[in-house]
Amino acid sequence: MVQPATNVALSHSAHDHDACIADALTRADALCRQRGLRLTAIRRRVLELIWANHQPTKAYDLLAQINAERGNAAPPTVYRALDFLLDAGLIHKIESQNAFIGCAVDHDRNQPKFFICRTCGRAAEIQSSQIDDVIANEAEEAGFVVDHQTIEVDGLCAACAAALKS
Amino acid sequence: MVQPATNVALSHSAHDHDACIADALTRADALCRQRGLRLTAIRRRVLELIWANHQPTKAYDLLAQINAERGNAAPPTVYRALDFLLDAGLIHKIESQNAFIGCAVDHDRNQPKFFICRTCGRAAEIQSSQIDDVIANEAEEAGFVVDHQTIEVDGLCAACAAALKS
DNA sequence: CTCCTTAATGTTATATGATAACGATACCGC
């Protein structure tokens, strides 16, 4: 039986997630060095905490964790780090959840889009130039100049759907 | 010169907006009668206030207006009305703005999608089976079962883009 | 190395968005 191709973020099979985290931090270091941005200790730690799993993370959960570690942190501490990471394109905000997730995608030409499982909570950033193209076409027809997209598809990932059927 | 086809919601030309409001309320009455739902005074008034213009409306702005009219209204008053209207499909939530907008679309087969102008603030619900189809395809390939979509495209409407260029 | 400017962080307070819980009313079928 052939399994459908699926994003590692949505897969329920074990994967080397430590590698996900390490890769993300390596990429972040490289990107910041390259652009002259400063990935300070707090910013780096927030990014690392966000990458702790493939589920969107809430700002106040980050705050609680940072506080457990260093005792001093107020909301602005976390929100400023989040703003930096958002601006740098290292994370995205999941608007439908007021939560944040790491980005492992090259956004040269495509905009962020997510499949989000309502059962396991995992969110996978998908790359589909088709979706971008269709939206670009629709926008073109309407004379609308696209600046930013929020595309969040909620539902059941393959594994959770299979589990429900059994 | 040919104007691009555009949604009345994004058009800056005057239109009979009283008719927009009247239509929306008429449709709401019909739909609720048909389904045995009760469009009570508060719910109807909240819907009417949301339709006051083609820009997403914030819950606490609704609250302030209701309060100005009847003096007694707490957040639950408005949020309960909003929940009802959302469930009935009479309004949608614009997740990226924590705001609400009226729906004038038949959602038999297509999911809500919006173009939102960052300059004039108008939001237009667009109907594009193409976008739904492409997303359905992508989901199919990933074995993902789609439940609900959040599609919000931010940018400049034709009129605002033209104004900026001049 | 020191001074200076700017970026980043600490700190307090507050704004904004949403829900829990429970009692009081209003509606509807019988």
Added chain:
DNA sequence: GCGGTATCGTTATCATATAACATTAAGGAG
């Protein structure tokens, strides 16, 4: 009219996010 259920009123509280200003750290010019 009676009784059950949906709606609404009311109070309190939780959750999300930012304003404002003081303090500290980083990095460049001389």
